[in-house]
Amino acid sequence: MSNFIDFNSAKKLHQMNEDKNRITELFNIQYPIIQAGMIWHSGWRLASAVSNCGGLGIIGAGSMYPDILRENIQKCKLATDKPFGVNVPMLYPNLDEIIQIILEEGVKIVFTSAGNPKTYTETLQKEGLKVAHVVSSTKFAVNCEDAGVDAIVAEGFEAGGHNGRDETTTFCLIPNVKKHISKPLIAAGGIALGSQMKAAMILGADGVQIGSRFAATVEASAHENWKKKITELNEGDTHLTLKELAPVRMVKNKFFNELEEIYNVGRNAEALVASLGRARAKKGMFEGDMEEGELEIGQVSALIDKVLPVEAVFANLLKEFNDTKNPSL
Numbered sequence: 001m002s003n004f005i006d007f008n009s010a011k012k013l014h015q016m017n018e019d020k021n022r023i024t025e026l027f028n029i030q031y032p033i034i035q036a037g038m039i040w041h042s043g044w045r046l047a048s049a050v051s052n053c054g055g056l057g058i059i060g061a062g063s064m065y066p067d068i069l070r071e072n073i074q075k076c077k078l079a080t081d082k083p084f085g086v087n088v089p090m091l092y093p094n095l096d097e098i099i100q101i102i103l104e105e106g107v108k109i110v111f112t113s114a115g116n117p118k119t120y121t122e123t124l125q126k127e128g129l130k131v132a133h134v135v136s137s138t139k140f141a142v143n144c145e146d147a148g149v150d151a152i153v154a155e156g157f158e159a160g161g162h163n164g165r166d167e168t169t170t171f172c173l174i175p176n177v178k179k180h181i182s183k184p185l186i187a188a189g190g191i192a193l194g195s196q197m198k199a200a201m202i203l204g205a206d207g208v209q210i211g212s213r214f215a216a217t218v219e220a221s222a223h224e225n226w227k228k229k230i231t232e233l234n235e236g237d238t239h240l241t242l243k244e245l246a247p248v249r250m251v252k253n254k255f256f257n258e259l260e261e262i263y264n265v266g267r268n269a270e271a272l273v274a275s276l277g278r279a280r281a282k283k284g285m286f287e288g289d290m291e292e293g294e295l296e297i298g299q300v301s302a303l304i305d306k307v308l309p310v311e312a313v314f315a316n317l318l319k320e321f322n323d324t325k326n327p328s329l
Contacts, residue, residue: 006315022184023207026130026151027109028083030054032207033197033317034153034186035214037087037111038161039063039296040285043221044072046214048079049310057082058111062089063282066097073105083109085130089162090115091246103127114162114246117147125150132186134209136164141177152181153209156189160212160298163240163247171203178204192300194320202326212298218309223288226295233301251295255280 023032035042035050037060047057059076061069069086076084086107088098091114099120102110110124113134121131125148132151133144144152154177156170157163170189178185187205191197192213200208215222216230233251240249241259250256284293308316 021206023151023186026184027056027085029056031314031318032186032201033314034058034111034207034209036188036209036211037061037085038211038215039089039281041215041220041222042087044076044079045219046217046221046310047072047084048076049217049219050214050314051076051080051082051084053310053314054082055314056109057084059084059086061086061098062092063286066094066101069098070101070105073101073107077105085109085111087111087113088120089113090119095120099123102129111153113153117144117149121147121149134188135177136173137166137168138173138176138180141181145181145183149183151184151186151206152177153186153188154205155209156187157240157247157249158190158299159188160215160238160249160301161296163249165243165247167240170200174200174203174205190298190300192303194317194322195324196300197317198321198324198326212301213304213313214310215297216301216304216307217313218307222285225288225290226285227307229290229295230297230301231305231307233297233304235299235302238297238299238301248294248296249298251297253284253293253295254291255284255294 021032031054033055035055035057037058039060039062042058042060044059047059050057059072086102088110090112109130111132112120117133124131130150132153133149134153134155135141135144136155141152141154154173156173157167158170170187174187184206185204186207186209187200188209191200191208191210197208216227238249238251240247242248280294283289284295
């Protein structure tokens with residue numbers, strides 16, 4: 001990663017904010033940088049810090065009971081006067097209650113994932129909310145367009161956490177999705193540097209969603225053991241597994257090796273479910289157990305060598321984006 005530079009200096013150097021683009025206009029933000037709504041990381045502190053820097057902070061509802069989500073939304077509203085959103089993974093329980101809380105608390109932006117984009121899009125849009133949906137393939141992106149979402153997040157399989165079954169990389173996914181949709185397009189997966197952000201936008205994205213880099217920040221709600229572990233990872237230390245259930249990219253640790261043993265004796269789906277059923281993600285990323293816990297992070301973690309404040313992450317992103325020149329033939 002780049003050395004730390006002052007955020008205000010980076011803003012003066014950076015040219016990306018001279019012209020609005022479709023993502024900054026849609027969400028009324030300064031920079032087309034969205035922080036992913038990661039479970040056990042994306043509480044109100046992280047979301048408000050990202051929004052205060054000119055990006056779009058996202059509260060991750062996937063690891064929150066409804067009352068905890070309400071508390072995080074209320075605290076985020078006190079911590080920033082800038083737009084922020086909530087990520088709603090639709091494979092989680094209490095969905096109707098979560099949507100009702102979002103409406104009651106006046107949230108204006110929702111990112112949905114892991115489900116049918118038609119489920120809540122119309123309901124939310126009727127109340128004046130902007131809706132984006134996360135997909136892992138061009139086919140699903142077209143479905144999103146048909147569902148009427150306001151923006152589409154196309155995520156390559158480099159990304160951490162729940163992922164696509166087809167293992168399509170971001171570099172292949174973004175230009176193909178771009179050919180088939182007209183909605184604003186957000187690239188996700190394998191983006192932690194400003195140079196990677198520029199590459200994604202050259203390929204056709206209007207903005208980027210960044211997860212792993214924001215997971216290793218001071219403001220992220222994850223355990224300090226996990227943040228430190230992220231900075232120590234190298235290429236090849238993560239792997240996409242559990243494709244029989246819901247594909248997940250995670251760190252190779254003791255828990256991962258236990259899953260591999262289940263595969264070695266016959267890929268028993270029931271045994272996989274039983275192994276996952278002990279709150280493994282919370283144990284690892286929130287409680288700090290680096291051996292028994294499920295540790296979800298993207299391949300780009302190999303580029304992350306420091307836990308930084310959100311302001312420093314933005315300073316680096318803006319400077320790197322500005323310093324990366326468009327190629328000439």
